[in-house]
Amino acid sequence: MELAHLIAGVQSVTIIAAAALIALAALATAFSFGMLGGKFLESIARQPELAPMLTMRMFMVAGLVDAFAAISVATGLLLVFGGNPFLAEIIKAAVEKVS
Template identity: 45%
Template sequence: MEFTALVQAYTALGIGIIVGLGAIGAAIGIGIMGSKFLESAARQPELVPMLQGRMFLLAGLIDAAFLIGVGVAMMFAFANPLLAALQG
């Protein structure tokens, strides 16, 4: 029983680390990308439509990577394979 509680505690810590670092990484990535977009738009305004489309595509990919991490964290939260191995 005590080992199961230890696995649950470490799983909760791992979930917090996965979601927290993923959110920080996505925020930093989108912030850097947005600043570079504004810098390049100020240098060459005629390229804004092309750059804007690529910027939104990359923003979606960065968010998708974060949401995959959230999905993995939720898998560990609700269907923890480590606990299933202990009980089985």
């Protein structure tokens, strides 16, 4: 019974951590895209002749910002649905204790 409570505790903390990871990544990405778009338009308004170069660089930075969000979401989902490393260690310790 104690093992079940321990596993439930680890799973609940892992789900909360994954949700926080995904939420913070989404917030940071939204903020970054807002700043990126604002600065891009500001730069184009100042120097319209640099529009093609700035557009290319903006899309490169947008890809990096989006990659950050994708990596965070993948990490969060891996913690929840994949092999939870914390849970694996608890189960291994419980098996050693029983043996």
